Amino acid sequence: MSSHHIVREKQEPALLILGLNSFDLELLGQLLEWSPTVIATSHVAEQLATMGIKVDRILGNDIGDVLQSDVKYVPLHDMPAAEAALNALIAENYAAVNIIADNFDVNDYTHFLPRINLVILHQHKKTYPISSGFTKWLPAGDLITITVPPVDFVCSGLARKEAGQYVTTADGVIKLEFADSFLFISETI
16 A cells, blocks of 8 residues: 555445355455454454454354454344344444355345445355446456346346356446346356
């Protein structure tokens, strides 16, 4: 980082880590590069501590012995960990969060749109919500997965491979249009 670049608090997305079972640790290092606020379940916090990674907040009803100093506790209040963490981040005015999870369920995240920008990294995929009119430049042969079939779906730059899966036809811009207020798409990472 150059000496003239100042990173303001909450300028970078927070990092919520719910599971690391299928996650590339090199990519984890890249996500930690800008020193985001790191939130993890107590189990994951233990894993991170063994790797020398500092956690800022631990999710759970009983965090037991805190392994690191200056760690805040985020109680679950009978909520799933993702819901408790996202509620806390929204309450603290975070604009965005990267989430590392072992799996993805669209129902865990739809309630939080559009209050916070989400990117969910799971099973070698990057999943995020888009609105109609979404455009993005992608190389030929990239695979895009649409998690829930959209209403009145029209796309350009993509060919349907199988249900919910599309492949880019050439290097260039893809465009997705649909009647729903948003949908989640996944790209391979």
